[in-house]
Amino acid sequence: MDEHIIEWILLDIQKYFKLSDGDTGLLQTVFTLCNMLAAPVFGYLGDRYDRKIVLGAGIFFCSGVTSSSFISELHYWIFFLSRGLVGIGMASYSPIAPTIIADLFEEPKRTTMLSVFYLFLPVGSGLGYVLAAGMAGLSDWQWAFRITPCLGGLALVLLLLLVPHRTQGRTAAHRALSISGTIQAAAEKPGVHRTARTTWCHDVISLAKNWSFVWSSLDLTAMAFVTGAVGMCVPLFLYRAQLVQGTVSPCLQETCNSSNSSNILVIL
Template identity: 50%
Template sequence: MASNQHRPKPRLSLRSNTTVPYGSMSSEQPESEAPSVQITPISQRRSYIAVAVLCYINLLNYMDRYTIAGVLISIQKYFKISDSTSGLLQTVFIFSFMLLAPVFGYLGDRYDRKLLMIVGLIVWIVTTLGSSFVKETHFWILVLTRALVGTGEASYSTIAPTIIGDLFTGNQRTLMISFFYIFIPVGSGLGYIMGATIANATGDWRWALRFSPALGGLGLLLLVFLIPNPPRGASDAQGGATLESTSYREDVKYLLKNRSFVWSSLGVTAMAFVTGALAFWTPSFLSRAQVKLGLRLPCDQEPCNPLDSYIFGGITVVTGVVGVFLGTYISKKLRDRFPNADPLICAFGMLSSSPCFFIAIILAGTSIPATYTFIAIGELLLSLNWALLADILLYVVVPTRRATAEALQIMVCHLLGDAGSPYLIGAISDALRKYKPDSPTPSWEFYRLQYSFLLCPFIGILGGLFFLTTSLYIKEDRKSAELLTSGQAPAPPETSTESL
């Protein structure tokens, strides 16, 4: 058997400057003997204001992310680019976002989280505004600036949920996380609507990229003056210990052994693949469907008809709001009776939305109203998951490793999910062109994108299976995180060095 010196010892740090290994505070230890942590409380009013500010900035993040999709047809005409090249705009943004998330995750678990978010927001404002001044002969500069936008968003998206996790606990945390994540679909939908509206009103798609940076300036001021920087684990320190930061290697090893985190991250990856592809291409797909049906003429010059961006944006907002609150309500009702309710709800959302998206894609060539109906149902079912996914991560991971966990989950879900799915759908569409190279008819332009889209429902089913697997481990992993946070976890079992 290995001696204790060969076993890693993540440690608990107590405000009394005492440090003990995990497990050295047994559950039988009298409460009076355990040192207490003196944490200056943050008022409930200030905590609510902080959540409101974080929600506002999250709204702007997702508005900017999907403004490009809302004016994609105009961008294609302006730069004269193909489907695969168009998808590259979203891919490079997600790729830089993905690569920098682990960096900000590491920093967020160790340094001033508020300062990191301020720096990230400044980078986002400057690069988003700069991308609006690109000329038609310099498309690759637009690609570069979109990549730099991901730099700013990586800091915020990685760190903001951990601050909410340190301001609230229990059902109140779930509710606040719901408010935060509801602005993913709301911001996405408004991105389509505002992008299309501004481009149509000004006759220039570039003005659409100047709207969110203007609002971002206000967000920066609110962030500086109204956001607190709570101690890590403040809401989880149940009368006792808060965890000391450990090495990055130990953090990663801990997360890879956390089965709920691993399987739920794979489920989030499948969901990101589906939502990324649908969010980027749906307005263009439906526009091509209407041209194919003779309901609309092809766009020959910008600004192109923004109707599909309006409708899809409106559907995204409404189904997002209803879906997030419905998922949170169902979770609250079932969680006490079924500890694995959250991943089961996520599995249901993925598995039931996939047939809806499949039917919508098939019906697009014959009935636009029916297509929109099934898209709405599918988005509603998928939106059940948004808040629950964040809550799962917060309660199965100890506080000092949450930013790292958020970062690794972001990296994986974007690397294998929405970093590649918009480009992949466009690349498949372009590849299908060779089967009818002399037939650039509206019908074939529609069908080749339709065939590409059919990949999404099958990835959605795979994601549902990942969440079902998560449900097998969620109870055990949540209990383990609670015990580690309170300092009552048993010491890890001895492991033979020969078996390592």
């Protein structure tokens, strides 16, 4: 929801801050770049520290900086900065949340739980379109930015209360015992050698030679690029097409009609 929040009310944001089309596109570019650069950092922290604390800090940070609805129209650069900070906070979700789920559940439930998690990513985005459009119709567009921090706070409370501590440590211990047993069994067999530890650069080079991994990554990148561009640009495009056809009037003073944001949900 935080990622796609500006797409729901893009017309109102553009009118409020008096942004050009280039500046409007830069909003999502800042978010994406900050999210992309921060994700490996959170992945590094999640492998070395308590994942529950790292994820909780990311949720708290993201929920705090999402409250950008109180920014004056004269300080639009703060709004751009807040979008970048939201991207940094959201970077904690993707690397850490699936690993916590994997630690909590063993096979065969693990795959099912991860499927539910990934299922609700597009569901949450779709519901966000409807929610923000409804809030913009009832009040003003700023209220869309005041709902998601409340949901983030609820997620933080549930994380602290329901997710147990030491799951990561227990899982690591089980894996260590498993690896130890495998090495011991391999050492007893003639002709079987132990697997040596490899460096980070060696692992990256090995992945780069795995064409299945490379093409899957490129395919996912292309899909994210297309769906992101559609979600960002099509609502504004549909609105301008309706202006040319004379089916809607320009939203000069009142809140802009956000029905196109709901229509784009069907396209996505």
